[in-house]
Amino acid sequence: MTIENEQPLDPSTEILTALDHIKPTASSFKAIMFHTSKFTLFNREPKRIDFALEEATRIFSPIKGLVYKLKNHNLVCIIQRNAVISIERCISQLKRTLPADPILNEGHKKDGFYTVFDLGTQWEDFAEAVHEIENDPIYSSVKKQADGTTTQLITNGINLDTLANIEKILTNSNLLSYLRRQPIYWYDGKDKPRKIASHLFLSMQALQDSLAISDPIMANTWLFKHITTLLDKQTINFLPQLLSHNSIENIHANINLRSIVTPAFHKFLHNYNKDKPLSFCIDIVDYMAHPDVLEFAHDLLGQKNCRIIISSINAAHLAVIKLDKIPANVFKINWSPPIMERKDDLKALIKEIGAYRLILHRCETEQDIQAGLECGIEQFQGFGIDKILKKDTIE
Template structure:
């Protein structure tokens, strides 16, 4: 059977729903509209994380997951377990709460839309069957359109790029090369500073990181490391291990003292981190901030909570990175048990209405004005806006520029 004649996920769904007619009592179904999220939020790793959230509850909740050609998901389950399903939906809404579909109830075009639709299959069987049949028909011309959309938003490799795609074999060779390479010259540091009023920025600690861009140019000029998101994730885990190794061996004052390092949750649970921890002096742990990405945290909350408790018990501080201005009001730092939140500066913040501005100001007050860092500050506008919502901690090229000017004086 050729690939073009294989049954679509929608065809399997219709067949399943038809067979469900005689046993539809007590059955619920939920349609999750990932296709209505902004392109940035429906990249492969986001969708896989969302699907994994449903897969995690299948052992306890009798159900069947259908992932559709347009990236939507339909979960058919025992309606008595609706609370478990709602808990997953809550997690997903939190994960995507910076998307207009969640925050404003609007799709990419600005039209009113919902993130989820629930069906009581016994009461709404005809409507649910009609939906599945509609999905089959709408899928007929979708594959090429989705491919084009992916190309527009860089979700598929650039065929004109000319570089080799990242493959498991190439990743293995990269891993071997990184074990031998001296990456100390690729390590970068950027200050996180307190900026109060018109005073000069005062460094509080420095983020240490290995520059992916420089690594690409130095070791991998002929490989497109972003061509496969999951292999790129493995590459970041390899770099985590090299970073920990560098920090363990280094006596350089520039990489000691108060620092932060951006790591994967999986790295914190690895033998490499235990080795790193055993080489850190007890009094030094309190000067190290471990930064974790929001998407990584919600990919496996159980792993995050375990890693968080271990690291905080050892004395490290935890920071959630990758928070948008729309996400900030929904992040409760105290309930998540973390020390800091890092929010990304976006020029769109200047256009927020008073309600959103007040919500951000209240979120900063709840977290603590010294616990929220605004990063990627590339110009003075970021500092000005941050001060307007009582943020005092900043990071970015503009902050580095101010520090450099102060040093010259």
């Protein structure tokens, strides 16, 4: 079986089918993985990746190469070994047609733009690399499930009158009536807990009472995202005032990814003088829905030394997502019995990325804190720390 005898496959969806087709005669082929997902943010825009796909298809078609776009926007080209034109010549031509980018720099001692696989000897390496990208849950259909729209809100039982009333109440309300603050502590089980940051968040109960709606906000993903996105603008406008408070040394603020791409946020960031450490907490479901936006946010916030914290991580997320691959600075894990059943995984994660990049959240008892300490965690958030502090004060 040879590729040229097959019907053309859709480059955006059929790479796994192509692998199945060529596997019996893999030794007859070579493959090139173009690491276009590593382009700078500007060059990673969808239209530019599509342009790269078109150019690669045009350049490799004379040697019957088939080009596919992977879900992370890398490109893959599969070519017969006996191609009449050298692969290197085609790669060089492709480089000349693409916009200037650091990864295309000929001066690199090791070319990071592409990897060539001889499928006769490197089939497993190539197939594993492709499957890892195509089957990664962060590129799955969860994106459609997490990005609420007005239509989806209505479909999920929230009518237009209710939406209009919610927006009216929130627009005319004072953010302070919903805003809460909880400290985050460093604690090693020996020395007294030391406060290292203040986490600002919205009280769902206060919102529920204010909006007077029967449906629990937290039970409706679309409604929750809609409400928190509406309030993000107020939070952004309020941040300069919070940063001026002497009692707050280090702020962690919740935000939706879609709010980071708004003019209001860009205006705030432009005026932010880095006078106090500032971190933004992004829900892991929001990240799973918009991994590309998180990359943009990471690049943008990094310009002002702001950190990204991925929050609301549970045991199910730990089972399928490699946290060390996410472009974030800190990961906030929600304490739960299932999380504690994965102690070995937590210990391995801490060994890999460092305890300073993990916060154990929702630690309500001293026992929760102790369980975290046994895993090697040193940063905690929840009432359990408060109880330890009160105990120390009494003693």
